[in-house]
Amino acid sequence: MIGLVKGLAYTLKELTREKVTYKYPHEPLPLPDRFRGIQKFYPEKCIVCNQCMNICPTQCIQLTGKKHPDPTKKGKVIETYNINFEICILCDLCTEVCPTEAIVMTNNFELAEYSRDALYKDLTWLDENDTNVRRENKP
Amino acid sequence: MEQWLESAPGWTNVAVFFGLGALLLLVVLGFVTYAILAERKVMGFMQGRIGPNQVGGRLGLLQTVADVLKLLLKEDTIPKAADRPLYVLAPIIAFTPSFMVLAALPFTDAFRFADIGVGLLYYIAVSGLTTIGVVTGGWASNNKYALLGGMRAAAQMISYEIPLVMSALGVVLLAGSMNLVDIVTAQDNVWFIFAQPLAFLIFFIAAVAELNRVPFDLPEAESELVSGFHVEYSGFRWAFFMLAEYVYLFAMAALITILFLGGWHPVAFLGWIPGSVWFALKFCAIVYVLIWFRATFPRVRADQLMEFAWKVLLPLSLVNIVLTAVIKSLFF
Numbered sequence: 001m002i003g004l005v006k007g008l009a010y011t012l013k014e015l016t017r018e019k020v021t022y023k024y025p026h027e028p029l030p031l032p033d034r035f036r037g038i039q040k041f042y043p044e045k046c047i048v049c050n051q052c053m054n055i056c057p058t059q060c061i062q063l064t065g066k067k068h069p070d071p072t073k074k075g076k077v078i079e080t081y082n083i084n085f086e087i088c089i090l091c092d093l094c095t096e097v098c099p100t101e102a103i104v105m106t107n108n109f110e111l112a113e114y115s116r117d118a119l120y121k122d123l124t125w126l127d128e129n130d131t132n133v134r135r136e137n138k139p
Numbered sequence: 140m141e142q143w144l145e146s147a148p149g150w151t152n153v154a155v156f157f158g159l160g161a162l163l164l165l166v167v168l169g170f171v172t173y174a175i176l177a178e179r180k181v182m183g184f185m186q187g188r189i190g191p192n193q194v195g196g197r198l199g200l201l202q203t204v205a206d207v208l209k210l211l212l213k214e215d216t217i218p219k220a221a222d223r224p225l226y227v228l229a230p231i232i233a234f235t236p237s238f239m240v241l242a243a244l245p246f247t248d249a250f251r252f253a254d255i256g257v258g259l260l261y262y263i264a265v266s267g268l269t270t271i272g273v274v275t276g277g278w279a280s281n282n283k284y285a286l287l288g289g290m291r292a293a294a295q296m297i298s299y300e301i302p303l304v305m306s307a308l309g310v311v312l313l314a315g316s317m318n319l320v321d322i323v324t325a326q327d328n329v330w331f332i333f334a335q336p337l338a339f340l341i342f343f344i345a346a347v348a349e350l351n352r353v354p355f356d357l358p359e360a361e362s363e364l365v366s367g368f369h370v371e372y373s374g375f376r377w378a379f380f381m382l383a384e385y386v387y388l389f390a391m392a393a394l395i396t397i398l399f400l401g402g403w404h405p406v407a408f409l410g411w412i413p414g415s416v417w418f419a420l421k422f423c424a425i426v427y428v429l430i431w432f433r434a435t436f437p438r439v440r441a442d443q444l445m446e447f448a449w450k451v452l453l454p455l456s457l458v459n460i461v462l463t464a465v466i467k468s469l470f471f
Contacts, residue, residue: 004435004436007435007436008431008432008435010435011185011431011434011435012185012431014184014185014186014187015181015184015185016184017187019184019187019188019189020187020188021187021188021189
């Protein structure tokens with residue numbers, strides 16, 4: 001009998017307590033800096049070393065390079081860079097392995113699309129994905 | 140209202156009564172819409188969340204409207220093995236009495252419909268009919284959970300109807316009438332909640348059980364019977380069962396207000412506030428307590444439910460009747 005009254009008092013107190021829910025779609029969630037979100041790609045930093053493509057456990061990265069347009073310089077520049085987010089598991093290995101930090105993680109994670117084709121993100125899309133970029137990226 | 144009831148029958152009468160009925164139905168539907176929203180909001184707040192806040196502004200004022208529209212658009216499924224005529228009939232049998240009982244309830248001294256001499260008896264007799272609808276729905280669905288839910292509903296309703304009536308008898312003894320208007324008039328000086336605290340307690344518990352609400356929601360226990368007697372129902376037929384449930388919430392809260400909280404009588408010196416406001420305030424308090432119970436209590440077990448009704452509530456209500464009779468014959 002006492003327990004019932006106690007329960008009622010408890011729920012009444014809960015009524016005015018601060019709510020624990022987030023206003024998620026309206027306000028972005030606070031995420032830690034080490035969050036693994038959609039990658040941001042810097043084409044000018046890329047040296048086409050293919051390490052990200054090789055380390056990717058799901059083989060979701062495809063890239064092609066070409067010779068440097070300036071004949072005096074050695075090496076290659078990136079031509080196409082695609083990540084297939086149908087199979088990307090956001091494991092952070094590509095960004096870990098990249099020697100020049102040309103690919104880094106961001107805190108963006110909203111990947112829902114109406115068609116599968118929209119999940120193939122290309123070089124320009126990944127370049128423009130420049131919000132909430134991870135601040136600390138050690139090579 | 141009186142002269143309309145006593146006038147010669149004719150088409151104008153039919154039109155007026157139909158119009159008044161439709162008006163009351165709209166009022167009740169409005170109540171049901173916002174009672175559901177209030178229930179979800181209050182329960183949300185008590186559970187550390189906000190509740191509906193997307194449809195219809197920040198308070199989610201149109202959430203229930205959207206839900207009802209969704210129910211109307213849903214496919215109306217009837218199981219292949221169901222007893223088709225009974226299956227179709229059950230929601231109607233369940234809902235109709237819930238609206239019929241509202242005719243006998245006086246909301247204020249001016250706003251009331253039928254002034255029946257045995258209003259309380261009429262309420263209890265007609266509200267018992269809903270059980271038939273529930274059992275019919277449970278049987279006609281041809282589903283074991285639905286049947287179990289229907290059987291539980293029958294057992295529970297019959298068990299709790301008895302303490303409900305017995306505790307109301309104390310009020311009837313004191314008021315000397317079964318007319319609900321007379322009962323309210325008899326509470327001019329002291330409300331029956333103070334004159335009959337035991338009866339109020341028993342009546343309230345039995346009322347919660349009659350309404351099939353937590354902690355007595357065994358007929359539709361979501362976690363053990365999926366959702367009890369309406370497990371096979373969908374769309375608008377399901378909405379009718381829910382509507383019946385919430386119209387009974389309306390009716391039962393109004394009845395408790397009338398029987399125990401002095402109906403439209405004001406508190407002490409606040410007589411300048413109109414009676415309808417007082418009625419609404421007391422009514423809302425009852426509805427709030429019912430929602431509060433739902434957010435707080437766990438469901439009782441089926442055997443505990445039966446034992447509680449027959450071994451605790453019924454003897455207590457009998458004691459209450461005897462006490463009331465003794466007090467009445469000695470002091471009045």
